[in-house]
Amino acid sequence: MDAHSLKQQVAKAALQYVTPNTILGVGTGSTVDCFIDALAEAGIALKGAVSSSVRSEKKLRDIGVPIVDMNDVTELSVYVDGADEIDPAYHLVKGGGGALTREKIVADISRQFVCIADASKLVDVLGRFPLPVEVLPMSQQAIARKLTALGGQVKLREGFTTDNGNVILDVSGLRITDPVALEQTINHWPGVVTNGLFALRKADVVLIGSPEGVRTLR
Numbered sequence: 001m002d003a004h005s006l007k008q009q010v011a012k013a014a015l016q017y018v019t020p021n022t023i024l025g026v027g028t029g030s031t032v033d034c035f036i037d038a039l040a041e042a043g044i045a046l047k048g049a050v051s052s053s054v055r056s057e058k059k060l061r062d063i064g065v066p067i068v069d070m071n072d073v074t075e076l077s078v079y080v081d082g083a084d085e086i087d088p089a090y091h092l093v094k095g096g097g098g099a100l101t102r103e104k105i106v107a108d109i110s111r112q113f114v115c116i117a118d119a120s121k122l123v124d125v126l127g128r129f130p131l132p133v134e135v136l137p138m139s140q141q142a143i144a145r146k147l148t149a150l151g152g153q154v155k156l157r158e159g160f161t162t163d164n165g166n167v168i169l170d171v172s173g174l175r176i177t178d179p180v181a182l183e184q185t186i187n188h189w190p191g192v193v194t195n196g197l198f199a200l201r202k203a204d205v206v207l208i209g210s211p212e213g214v215r216t217l218r
C-alpha cells in the first residue's frame with residue numbers, strides 16, 4: 001500500500017466521528033485533504049466547518065461546506081487533524097504545513113481531537129521531526145538564539161509566511177522527553193506565537209493507517 005492510499009484509508013475511518021449537520025473542526029495537511037475528499041465522497045452534509053488554514057478553507061468551500069468564523073462558536077464536538085509525530089502518550093508534533101497556531105486554537109475549543117496519520121508518524125520520543133515554532137518576524141533572531149541554547153539546530157523556513165503573517169523556525173536535534181514542559185517553556189518567550197508541541201492539549205483518539213488496516217489508539 002503506498003503512502004497516499006494509507007492516508008485515504010485512515011481519512012475514511014475518521015468519518016465515523018463526524019455527525020451530520022453539525023459544525024466540524026478541520027485541520028490541515030495532505031491527510032486532512034484526503035479526509036475532506038472522503039467527506040465529499042460520502043456525501044455527509046455539514047452545517048459548517050471551522051478550519052485551521054486558508055488552504056483547508058478553500059478545499060472545504062469547494063465541496064460545499066460553509067466556513068464558520070471561530071468567533072461565532074463556543075465549542076466544537078470534534079476536530080480532525082493530522083500530525084508529524086505521535087508519541088506513546090499521544091503527545092504530538094504538528095506544524096509541518098505551517099498551520100500550528102490555528103490548529104492549536106481550534107483543537108483547544110474541541111471536545112474530541114481525532115488525529116489521523118499513518119504508522120510512519122509513531123515515535124517513542126518526539127524530536128525526530130524538526131519542531132516548528134511560529135514567531136513574530138522581529139523576534140526571529142532572539143528566539144533562534146534561545147532555541148539553539150536548548151540544544152537545537154534552528155533553521156528559518158525560507159520563503160514561508162504563516163496565515164497569521166509570521167515566520168517559522170524549524171528546530172531539529174531535540175530529544176523531547178518532557179513535551180509538556182518544553183511546550184510551556186518555549187511558549188513563554190516573548191515573540192513566540194506558539195510551538196508545534198501538542199502536549200498540553202493532546203489527541204484524544206489516534207487513528208493509524210497501516211497495510212494491516214486502521215488501528216484506533218485512545
Ligand SMILES: O=C(CO)[C@H](O)[C@H](O)COP(=O)(O)O
Nearest residue numbers: 029030031082095096097099
Ligand atoms: O500539522 C500539520 C500542518 O500544520 C499537519 O497536520 C502535519 O504536518 C501532517 O501533515 P500530513 O498529513 O501532510 O502528513
